[in-house]
Structure formats: structure tokens, C-alpha cells
Amino acid sequence: MEKKNKAMMVEFHTVKRIDNSRLRRHIEPAKLRNLYKTVALGGVVAMCFMFYIYQHFRCIDLSFQLEDLKGKQEQAANLNGKLRLNIATLRDPHRIDLIARHQLGLTEPGPTQVREYTNFDGAEEASVRYTRPNRQP
């Protein structure tokens, strides 16, 4: 019976026109400041973490590069050693002696030939500087 009564009731919807345009949400300055501070702090912390992660992987990356450069340096040093060995072989006195005698036709000075000579200006100093290291102390 009550259900029937409720079904027969008519509802009337009235339209309320509410103009809230003049309403402005009041934001408390203190809360806003706190928000900004929190965001900033969070950002700083995040940057710190990012920086830590960045430098960690950058360090590893640089280590790879460093080891790579060390390897290249070692290769260069090995090549340097091989070249010095080549130089030492080419400077073998026996080899130079053969070149001098067989290819260039040079001979030892004979007993009447003199090795020492009067030096000219400039050449004398160079000659002394060249021969001086050979002199026994």
C-alpha cells in the first residue's frame, strides 16, 4: 500500500541556477609554500639520486675507456720496442762494416793516412762535442 502511494507521488525537479563564477577557491599561502618546498626538496633528492647513479655508471664507462687506452698504450709500447729492436739490428757494426766495404767501396785508412784533421770554425766545436763522450774518464 505504501509502495503504491510512493509510486503515485510525483516528483518535481526544480532547476536551481547557481552561479559560482564569483567563487574563488581560497588557497592557504602556507600550504602552498609547503607544497612548493616539498616538491623542491623532492626534486633535489631525486637529482641527488640521479647524479649518484649517473656518476656510478659514468665511472664504469670511464674505467672501460681507461683500460682500453691502457691496452692501446701497451700496444704502442710493444711496437716501440720492436722498432727499437729493428734500429739496433740495423746499427749492427758488422752490418755497417759490410755495407761500407762491399757496397760503398770504403777501406781502412792506410798507415800513411791520418785520421785527425784541422777543424774549421764551428766544425771544431761540433767535432769536440762528438768525440768527447768517447774519451775515457
Next chain:
Amino acid sequence: MQQEKVHVRLLLIAGVVLLWMMCVFGRVAYLQLFLHSDYLAKASRQQRRTLEITPKRGAIYDRNMHPLAMSVPVHSVFAVPSEIKDMELATRLLAGALGIPQATLREKLESPSNFVWIQRKVTPEKEEAIRSLNLKGIDFLEEYQRNYPKREMAAHVLGFVDVDEKGLGGIEYEYDNLIRGKSEKIVVMADAHQRWYDGGEAQKDRGASVVLTIDEKIQYIAERELQAAIAKTRAPAGTVIVQDPNTGAILALANWPRFNPNAVTDVPNEARMDRAVSAIYEPGSTFKLVTLAAAFDQNLIRADEVFNCENGSVLVAGHRIHDHKAYGMLTVSDILANSSDVGAIKIAMRLGSPKFYDYIHAFGFGSLTGVDLPGESRGILRRLENWGSFSIGSISMGQEVGVTPVQLATAVSSIANGGLLYKPHVVQEIRRAGQAVPLDGASSITEPKRSIRPETAATLRRLMEGVILHGTGKLARLDGWTAAGKTGTAQKIDPNTGRYSPTKVIASFTGFAPINNPAVTILISIDSPEGWPHGGGDVAAPVFKRIAEQVLPYLDVARDVPVSPRLLQTSYRNETQIDSSAVEDFTPANLELETSDVPERQPAEKGSSKPKEVTVAVEEGGDITVPDFTGKTMREVTEGCLKMGLNPVLVGTSLASHQIPAPGSKVRRGTKVTVEFGKAADLAAKAR
């Protein structure tokens, strides 16, 4: 209502998200906080490698820092047999690339081991060939290979190494611990691709480098002249030593036969023997220097004292000794110059066995010199109590005593430098990381010992000059420098008969130059030269001349014998075709090739095009004439020398009796002038 449903759904989704985030962060927290150490350990095990680093062997240099021995990296081939898929293919390909028999290779590859050497230290060409095959299970390991770029030069001094770079002779053996350095383990971090990103600390103990006293150029001169003498006399062996008498430093040490340390596998032991320190021989007449030095030092004889040499024959303790010539009355200086055995025996008998024995020891015979080369022999010198009745006679003429070449050279050096016996050495310094390492123990340079007085040494130098000027060593006379020396022709024992051989001798000459301020002592010893004459004065003395005349200008030693002005002729290359075949063997890769003998100096061919000549007028000699100081006092001599810019060296007391260089010689400013002082009676006797 709707809103409540929306609200509930939102809450539900938020709850699910929150739960998911809690699970994720919880897991992260669990891993980071509770399992941190476990995962750290796992990562460390994965990334950490422990490697054993063998340091590069240090180099060996001559005194001018020219490398004589150095190590360069090469690759060695190894196999992991379990990783090889096709064994037959791998065997065939590797055998072809390496030149190894397939059977040998197959045996290695079928080994149950996880690591098998295929070939150690392969050439770059072979390495490239194997890399191009790209065989799985075949890889390379970097090692070091020892190279001797000068090949046979100073081989006995340098020594050699085995395949593991362990020293087996010479300096390589003697200083192996220093040159090799110490292996150390380093910890490295590697990623999944085995790339290192943390290579550990640098090696702390690298191999040290050795700087020798050997001069490369002087060594070559000595070896070349020794080789020429050996070829000329067809002798089986010989030795040359060039030493600085003022320090004991050995500038050159050459032995024959020699070997190439780059290829020692099939070299006979006799070629590897360092005869200069190990070979013992009876010095013969060269030992008369010790006899006379002892007698002079004891003031038992004078240089002009006359001895009766019994016409070249004397009977002592039942032994008859013959001179090589029938000498009658000889002064002491003539006894040395003519190498009279009879005269030497008489002098020794005046000296007496105990004092003679002491002086023999004072000269370093019968004990180790301490030279920093392995295998040194102390020679043979019987103890005084074991000397027979004739031992003093035998030993006085250089028999019944055994010496090594380095002992003899050092003893003669002590005469050259005024009576100081220096320890011979071939190592100048050890360097590590660019810093000199102090030598310690047996390697250190010790203070010299005095063998004879300076006056005795001065007297002996003068007498030794007489050997060259008018004695048995005339062929050792130098062109431009004074020189002093003594010949030796020692008979060898015939192993078949046990007696002295009439034909086999050891021909030797030991001398120094110049007399005034000696720069080098040179010893030449030729074992069993063939042909005739074969004495020390004929075979060894010319070698001394050739070596000294090349070494002295190289060392910038001023000439002290007046030379007349000469014209300088320089030969330029001739017009004949260039032949490059002679130097093909000297490409750096062919260090193992045998060198051909140095060809004899070719005389100029008749009819060949004359080389261009350039003539330059020169002024030879110095500009100071040495005055005659005879009869002057020490003050007068000193003042006179200083006024003329000469350096006086005064020996003895009283008035000046003898000088070197001779009066009237042309010398340069700063030349040393040795003036001997004697008693007035000596001067009067000389004047008569």
C-alpha cells in the same frame, strides 16, 4: 549512489595499485637490505679475475746505452682440446701453417689436458696465418722473446736464455734475478665480455736493465781482429780482452769460437765457453813481468844490472833450461826485452820462493778476480809448501802455473796504472724504472789493492816499452802512440805424451798504451796457431797493434809520439755497381741466420777506376815542444811543466833521470809528462 559506486571502484583500484607498489618496494627493500651481501659476493665472483703477470725481462745495454739484448712481445699458440670440433681438420690446417708434423700435432691435441702448447713464440707471419684459420679451441697467449740484435757480438758476455726466458749463461745468468723481475698477481674486474674495467695496480717489480762497461764499437773491433787472426793462423781458439787499466772496466771481451745467442740449440759447448774467464793456460814469458816486478819491488835488482845468461843454457835443480837464443851478458831490461828464460830464473832465485809466491798472489793469480761473469776459474797455483826444487824456475818463466786471460790482463793493468789491482768488471750499473740501483755483494766495485809500488810500476813500464822498441814485440809498435807490452809463447801439454808439445803453443801478447797515462790494456791469446813463426811476437803482437790503433783514436787519446805533418787522403766510393746481397741477412727478422765470415780486406783491383781523392793539408801533432828535464830538481820540473801547460807526473826522488815523452816531442796542451827521478850516481853512470 552512482558516486558511491565510483568511489568504491576508485578505492579498489587505488588499493590494488598500492598493494602492487608495496610488493615491488618490499621486494626491492628485501633484495637491497637483506640479500645485499650475497649478491655483492656473487657479482664479485663473476667479475673479479686474478692474473699472474710476468714482468718483461730487462734489457742489456752497452756503456753508451746501445741495446745488446732486449725482449719483445710475441704470441704462443695453445689449444684447448675439448673445444676443438673437428680434430682432423684442425691438425691438418695447423700442421701446414706451423710446419709441424701432423703426427706430433695429433698427439698433442688428443691430450686429456685442458691446456696444451702447440708452439711457443711463433713469428708474426705464422700467427697471422693461424688467426686467419679461425679455429675454435685454438688461441694465443702473449709472451716475451729475447732478442740479441747484434747477433754474435759479445755473446759470451751477454749469455743466453731458454724458452722460458731464464738466463743460462753470461750476464743473463749472473743477474737473472734482477733482470727477470718478480711475477706478481693482480686483481682485475671484467664485464660479461671479458673487457677489463679495473686493471689493478701497476707492476711494482719490473725487470731491471743492465748497463755494461762493454763498448759496442771496441767490442766489434776486438772481435773482427780476433777473427782475422784466427783465420790467418787457422787456430782453433783465441781470446781478446780490452780493459781500462784505471778502473778495471772491461771495454771488450772477445772469444773464438763464438756463437749466436739467438740460436743456441745446436751450438757445441766449447763455443759457449767463456775462455776469457774459464780457460786456464800457462802464460809463458808474459809471466816474467811478475818475476821482475817482484824483484824490483824488493829492490833486489836494477834495470841496468847485468846478468850472465850462460850463453842461453843453465842447469837448475837437475833441469837444463835453454833460451831461444844464446844470450851472454844481458841487463835486466834486455832480459825482459829479449825474453830470456835463463835471466828470469836467475832473478827469481835471487828473490826466493816465499817472496815470489807472495807477489804472485798480490797480482791476483791463484784466486778469483771477482769478475761479474759466471764460470770464472781461479787458475792453478800450487801452494808454497808443494813447490818442488825447480818450481821457482818454472814459474818464473810462466810454466807450472795456470792463469786465465782476465787474471793476466788485470795484473798487467796494475802495472799500467801505477801498482793498483782493480777488480775487473763488465757491469757498469743496474737501472730500474730509470733509477740506478746500487750494486751490492759480489757485484759491487771494491777498493783496489796495491800489488807493487808506483816506482816499480814506472820502471816496469819503461822496460816493457823496450820489449816493443827493440825486443820480441816489435810488431806491436804503434803508429803515433807509445806502447808497452810483453810477448808470450807458452808450450802446451800434449795429452798423448803428457809432455810439452814442440809444436802446439799459446801465443800471447799483453800490453797497454800509451805509456804515459795508459788508456787501454789489451790482451791477445791465440791457442795453437798453425804455421811458422807462431810465437807471441809474430802472431799476437800485430793484433795488439791493429786493435790499439783503432781503439785509441776512437777513445780520443792524444798521440804522444811526434808525427810529421802529413797529407790527408780520403777515399770516396768507387764507380762499381752496388751489390746489395751482402746485407740481405741483416733484416731484423733473420736474427738466427749464421753470419758469413768477415771477408778479407780486398786489395784494390788493377785497372779499376781510381776513386776520387780529396787532399787536405793538415798540421799533425801538438804545438808544445817537451824540454829536456834531465838533471833538474822536482821543483824545476814542476814549474817548467806548468809554465808550458803540461801536467807533470813525478816518480822517485833526487834529480830527474828519465822522462816520457822524450825531449823534443811535440805534444798538445795538457799532456801528462812522466819524469823519473834517480840518484846522482845513476846520472853520472848514464853520462859515461
